[in-house]
Amino acid sequence: MIWPRIIGQDRVKHLLLSAMRKGKLPHAYLFVGNDGVGKDAVALELARVLHCEKGGEEACNECPSCVKVDSMQHPDVKLVVALPVGKGEKADDQPLEKLSPDEIRLVQEQFKLKAENPYCRITIPKATIIKINSIRDIRRESALSTYSRRKRVILISRADEMGDAAANTLLKTLEEPGGNTMLILTTSHRGALASTIISRCQVVQFDPLTETDICAALVDRNGVERGQASLVARLAHGSYSKALELLQDDVTVQRQQVVAFVRAALGSSVVAITDVVEELCATKDRDVLVRFLNLVLMWFRDALVLAQGGQVINLDQQDDIKRFVSRFSQADLIKTLADVERAIFLVERNVYINLVMLHLAVQLRSNILPYMISRQAEAAQS
Ligand SMILES: [Zn+2]
Missing domain, CATH: 1.20.272 (Zinc Finger, Delta Prime; domain 3)
Known part of the structure; x- marks a missing residue:
């Protein structure tokens, strides 16, 4: 099984691998699908594979680059999410610049959880929109050359949470893409994204996961007993994250x-x-x-x-x-x-x-x- 960290999604994996083999990765992807089917997980795995120093179709898990992506410390792999707005914050400030130390700590904790389990949903208090600051940051960086001479991968998770100003700034980046940056936007609310943004991305539709895949993941990854795993898988409606929530209930x-x-x-x-x-x-x-x-x-x-x-x-x-x-x-x-x-x-x-x-x-x-x-x-x- 290729990309064993990813639950199911064989069609999507093959589509991405085929684009990789042909050297035809687009400058922007939009991953669309229900919550908890692995859109962020696939995006991060693709970033890992693209940056792995062994250069194969599978990340080696061992090289310095794989280790850095795994801990969200890779300078050329970036995750953008909704963040709280700091006191007196302006659009030119760095995204974290005006946040309190407590807020920054919360953000860092969530990124750590995401690094440990890319299926976990980031929840930061008062973070309701992807700020224009974050998108300006991307724009600035896209103009620079990468550290590793490989493609910079920027994942904008739940891209529908961008405010209007952020979406307009992103649109400019999508209109004049830097050759060395690949943006991956993910969303479970395609209708909430501007059509001008969607039309500039290559759209990849994710399927709900099968009960068999969710059940196997619960048994293998979470040590859930098979009977309960099969029950929870049935209730999760194709979403691994939902299955994890159900276990908590x-x-x-x-x-x-x-x-x-x-x-x-x-x-x-x-x-x-x-x-x-x-x-x-x-x-x-x-x-x-x-x-x-x-x-x-x-x-x-x-x-x-x-x-x-x-x-x-x-x-x-x-x-x-x-x-x-x-x-x-x-x-x-x-x-x-x-x-x-x-x-x-x-x-x-x-x-x-x-x-x-x-x-x-x-x-x-x-x-x-x-x-x-x-x-x-x-x-x-x-
Ligand atoms: Zn590697």
Whole structure:
């Protein structure tokens, strides 16, 4: 496997290698694709390969150049990201010049994390835009010759975070490219970039990663147990970074919450269901709740599969699901799946989350216990 640090993306690797072999690397690439599929990782790997002193198609990991790129210390390989704006900062200042020592330390820490794992997402407090200072810096440098007589590689990560002034300055650089500099812009929001910028770059589309690739990466790189890795890979929707986030959420705990939620929805205590919903919604984080609902979805999908004699995903919960299927044989699982999907849709669209979850609990109850509901209705009528 070539470029073993990169998860999947074989088509992209071959495309870049082929351009390298023909000596046809463009002066600017735009890598487009969802978050967490490896756009930055591929850009940094390409930089490593181009600068490796062994000069092959694979970085050797050992030469001084490889070591410098690995620690983000290479003078001809640069990473540009959104940064905070310093007090009294002007466009001519160096990007870090007016930042406080604390801010600089935070920036350095994030660069170190990125160097250790190019799949990690850089998060610097108050860094919302790529500053014009950073782009001016690139422009200045592009005019100079490189240290190593190889192509200077400048990665502008999440290029859609450029402000207008920065984008205009970059446009000038793209219009008069220096022969020795290759820019690589990455974005997961292509629509947020000016068409004048896109048209001056060679666009490379990245695919979502396969579940198999994510699962293998979680097992090999993160030491995750295979069963959990396969579950997390399924929930990550093609994004390795998302899979890593899911691991932090502790999927095991969330899956226990799924059982608690279903149990409370089917029970007769209104207090119990209100408590569970309040606990679930306490985070106020819609992403966490959406991931939880995806687990609920998977649980009922497994119940449906099992009811039809198939193989489930939640292997460790198989017994629970079996018990559920035999106990609630009349449950309308198809409608339940549709209701959970609808709840996900609503949570993603800013509807009051506690209400969505309470409503879902009521729906679950009527789908799974239809006879209880009709009995209650009869009781109410008599
Ligand atoms: Zn090397």
